[in-house]
Amino acid sequence: MTDNHDNVTALSIEPEEPLGARLEAYLAKCEEKLGFVPNVLRAYAFSPAKLQAFADMYNDLMLADSGLTKLEREMIAVVVSSINHCYYCLTAHGAAVRQLSADPELAEQMVMNYRAASLTPRHRAMLDFAWTLTKAPETIDESHREDLRGAGFSDRDIWDIAAVASFFNMSNRMSAAVDMRPNGEYHAMARKQEP
DSSP, X not given: OOSOTTSSSSOOOOOSSOOOHHHHHHHHHHHHHHSSOOHHHHHHTTXXXXXXXXXXXXXXXXXXXXXXXXXXXXXXXXXXXXXXXOXXXXXXXXXXXXXXXXXXXXXXXXXXXXXXXXXXXXXXXXHHHHHHHHHOGGGOOHHHHHHHHHTTOOHHHHHHHHHXXXXXXXXXXXXXXXXXXXXXXXXXXXXXXXX
């Protein structure tokens, strides 16, 4: 672990080649929408191929059409990241839960212990599945899928829940391995301001 946290990660990797117009435009769009480029994208930017693959998978899982709402997908990201103690993802996706839910308390509950939140049966089933898939994947069986169906999820939704949880397990491990640091801007996002 590095003591210099001004860097995006603890690794120093020289860029393999210029990003190219498509990826530069993607980063510019992030800057325009968020006001900054997320450090996870900056971390992958040493390799255009790796950045493109990461961005494509992330955008498909988190932004494409799904039976899951954007908030539900972010809730899964936070619960998985909570189990894995991923500082980067808890900070970034906790901010997304605050923003999408307009409920800072819900985001804190997702970070600390989702079971403390007043969840709908749908959300409880979804997050219980994500928790089990992260903590004890070898125990997943048809009863877990039936619990999700009973909560109103289609088989396609179950695929999406599993895909989001799996993606964040991978991302959490990469973040830990390279000591990825979240952008400071995330800490203040979507918090209620006192009058």
